[in-house]
Amino acid sequence: MSLSPAEWEVIRLSLLIGLAAIAWILPPGIAVAWWLARFEFRGKAVVDGLIHLPLVLPPVVVGYLLLVTLGRQGVIGQWLYSTLGVSLPFTWQGAAVASGVMAFPLLVRALRLSLEAVDPKLEAAASTLGASRWRVFTTITLPLAVPGLLTGTVLAFARALSEFGATITFASNIPGETRTLPLALYTLIQSPGQESAAARLCLIAIAIALVSLIASEWLARRTRQRLQERDG
């Protein structure tokens, strides 16, 4: 089956928003996961709870909260608009922010487990060999947590692709700008006589999911091999 230009547009936009979401949540995700894995502090349970909130809240609530804070009248949104001229609602960047927030806990969860499994004794050994904290993290801790990093990234990417509620609330359903695959599918279902078009989008969604799963598996294997071949 050949895809129509409209379908290509939906796929392009979905992937763009999904990748952008991953790109922005990776650095803070790694930092937070490391923080939670390696340090004990007062209020850790509260921080942990806050991070996991998007998993348990209705996505519409998250979208609404984003609107309140990042909307043009919001606390942060106002500042963003007046100083940087950036407005997030109703843009694809806004959709990336919304799906990123929803995917964040999944990334942190998987990565944190993996980081906790890295033996701190190896990190201590590295530090006695003259490695700074940063070098220990980049050469010992993170490489040994790569399986968790990959799992977390794939889960987060899948979550970002399938994100619906927060996106439609915060970024709306604008064709060519924020209408990702789930939103396009929803639109089709809403209009009568579009059953076959909806079915086609369903198949596309399944195909994308399968391809990304296979790709991540391949990537995981390749990384493991690469790590083992590294000579430092």
Added chain:
Amino acid sequence: MANVTTTPQASDPRLKLQVEQQLGAFHLSVALNLPATGVSGFFGPSGSGKTSLLRLIAGLERPKQGVITLGEQTLLDTRQGIFVPPHRRRIGVVFQEARLFPHYRVRGNLTYGMRKPAAQRFAEIVELLGIEALLERMPGTLSGGEARRVAIGRALLSEPQLLLMDEPLTGLDGARKEELLRYITRLTQQVDIPVIYVSHDAEEITAIADHLVVMKAGQVRASDKLGALLQRFDLTHELGGFDAASLLQGEVVAHETAYGLTHLALDDNYQLVLPGTSAPIGSHLRVRILARDIALALTPPANTSYRNQLSATITDFITLPEAPYTVELRLSIGRFFLRARLTRKSWDEMGLAKGMQVTALIRSVSFTAC
């Protein structure tokens, strides 16, 4: 007697520490001056605080209160708020478990701590430890002894100013243990880095240490030259009890290949005959003699199988409360001291006393060359 009892060390005390640390119910309270060269052994039963002390020196633990200086450098001073983090201390550590990085090859592990490329030094240390063949292997495929050797090489290649070794022979079987101990001894002689070696094994520590720190319940029981501590009656229990021993050092002067014997000159007047070793003539050897392997005679006996007959003077004796039917004695042989142990009955029947001239008899086969 001067070199038998504890005397303040004249040698440069390069590592000075004075620390207090509370770890749960365990209290570590230590003040030490260690020499700048050779091997210092930290010896004591498990739980005596040896490893905790090592972690404090490496900077892996921060004590509640204390000062640690290495040469001119202050590594820790809690009063002034100085704490040099481990990666800036240049103190190499060989841990009990080798702690090799599983995602690097042996080569990558070895070069991890190198400050600058140094092919020459790399080749030397790899050869010294006999790990050339392992360079491209992953740590997971190494045997216990191989992994330890790589860990030692890795620590040495980071050019430490002090090397700490925490029971590096733990978990190895007899033959592997001996092999690795040989590597370590060779290395401490050839690489000019002061070493602190932690162990709870009396035989192991007497084989390697020059200076010894005896730890007990978080405190330093004694700290002195190994040879001097071994002569102390009050440390008999700590330093091996039944296996109490003395240490003699000498120069290899001859090999009797037909009989498989080696002649060791302690000085111009005294020689020992021991089981043949491969040590070249002119090299220095350390031998350990168990107190219970020494017999005494009032006159030099004729027609005996004892190959070593040394005229000695009884300088001191004691009966320890834990062994009321034996007598521990100290003999001087020229400028050397030897410990011996007799039954009370022999002591009484021979009419031995302090200051008497006797002949010390040692069977050649009883030596352990270290």
